[in-house]
Amino acid sequence: MKLSAVRSITTLALASLIANHAWAAPKHEIYSLMPNTALSGVIDPDMPDRTSINKALPLKKKGERLRIGWTEITLGNPWFVSMIDDAKTIAKQYNYDIELQVADSDVAKQSAQVDNFITLGVDLIVIDPTDVLGSVSDVERAVAAGIPVITVGTAPDARAPVITTSTGNPYGSGFEAGRYVAAKTDPAKVINAAMVIGVMGNSTSESRLNGMISGIVYARSEERKLGLSREDAMLKGFKLFQQVKAKGSFNWPEGGFNVLAWGRGDWTEEGGLAATEDILSSQGDKLNLVLAENDFIAIGAINALENAGKKNSVMVASGAGSFRVALDLIKQGKLLVTATNSGSETGVAAIELIHQMLDKGLNANNLPLASYFPVTLITPDNVDTYIKADSLPPSTATVPPFRSIEQIKTAMK
Incomplete structure (x- = not known):
């Protein structure tokens, strides 16, 4: 996949994951939970300086190459x-x-x-x-x-x-994909979802799915006028995600959003297929959405739904991937959304x-522990651009700048 050659004008900066206002004490509770395996990609406004950490810099070349x-x-x-x-x-x-x-x-x-x-x-x-x-x-x-x-x-x-x-950015891509899912759903309709994750305990896996849940929570709060700020929704989504980890499901009546079950997909089509089949056997009559961590899991979920005759009654959304087969599935209307993660x-x-x-x-x-790429959704509206970009050779032209911790904090203010 060579998707880095194209960037949508809708690209969201890292700072857009956080409320766009100057920070004031006390800091929101969501940031007190960091670091956490389900919050990888959330930017802590008080992230510590890393200058004093020995990283064996500067980089030196010992030979000719x-x-x-x-x-x-x-x-x-x-x-x-x-x-x-x-x-x-x-x-x-x-x-x-x-x-x-x-x-x-x-x-x-x-x-x-x-x-x-x-x-x-x-x-x-x-x-x-x-x-x-x-x-x-x-x-x-x-x-x-x-x-x-x-x-x-x-x-x-x-x-x-x-x-x-x-x-x-695992959390960021999941959050924006979740918002998109909610925007494509009748606000009065209850979302009964299943969650298929790569591996529970992996920070990328947990953060994408926690992000998707939190994005739906934020969108539903806005649609139903529940009064949650972005950070409130992030915290609520985090707590709901923890319920899935502890109990296997959650119900959020005010938002009309439930996760009925979850399965492990091991980041593969085969894993997504098997996990979705298991979930359908117990929740198939209620289910109307599968939240898949990545494109490969989503492809497996789509195959399981087609085999069960439920492709028209259950939506599938991916947290990230931009894999070519997934792009074709978006074009065909079988996959609702994914996010760039080339x-x-x-x-x-x-x-x-x-x-x-x-x-x-x-x-x-003094670069941060993680230099996250900006988040861009891939939807039916822009998928043709990414399909075209898939055939282009790799390039450094659109690699986003590596920003220091000081620069990131300045951009967040």
Whole structure:
């Protein structure tokens, strides 16, 4: 997928996830819950400065060509393949070498790969974390050996001394997709949803689904004049999401919104199909919406609904992906919405950050733990633009600027 070449004029800045007003004490309760696996992508207005953290900067090139050790969580679906392929393409243009190893979702295997890169003496390590907590010690060992680390895909635990993480905004994309779902639903009609998540406990997974729930809550509050501010809706959605984790479901009568069940989809079509089939067996007569964490899960859910003869009675919405098959399903009216989350863009941006540090003089010592891409929805109104962009080669032209913590805070005021 090469979707980074196109950006909709409706792109939402990171700060749009937060209320657009100057911060005043006391800070809203939602921010006191951070860090939290279900709030990855929410920007804390009081995020701490990271300048004093040792990150093994500045980046130095030891030989004629920069050597990058890259440990990837998996190559199990096209999203990861496009990330690696296009990162390699851009690295070649800059005369960088990527030494790739695949961890196969094994924490111990990824840890051994990091140790191998340290022994090889690479100039920089890129980690796609198999585990947000387990990766902390891996990063610490690399930095102690004088090797800086960038993470991709999922931000590690805040203790990890990474430069930053190249990633889409999981909460933000989910939130905006949820708002869109509500806008396409009769406000008087009760939404009876099922939630199919990649893996419960993964920060990207939880944040996308929590975002989708919170976006629906915010939209329903506006439609039904319930008086919730954006931050109030974020807090309410968070609490409802926690009910799903603890009890398997929730009911919100005031908003006319229920989650009847959830299933684990493992980020794949097969997982989405199996989880949706299980949910249909118990909730099929009530269900009218499937909230799928990503495009692959959504594709599986759509297949399950078609097999059960329910494709016309149950909507499917995806929290993120922009995978080509999903774009075609939006075009056909089978998938309601997704949000940009290009594997290609994630990989290209990581290489571009390296280039800016090494060759452009970028001071990367106070970047946030995660550098999130702006959020853009893909809907029937703009899907043709993204289908056309899918055939374009990878490019750094539209990689958003890497902003320091000071710059982000200034933009939020």
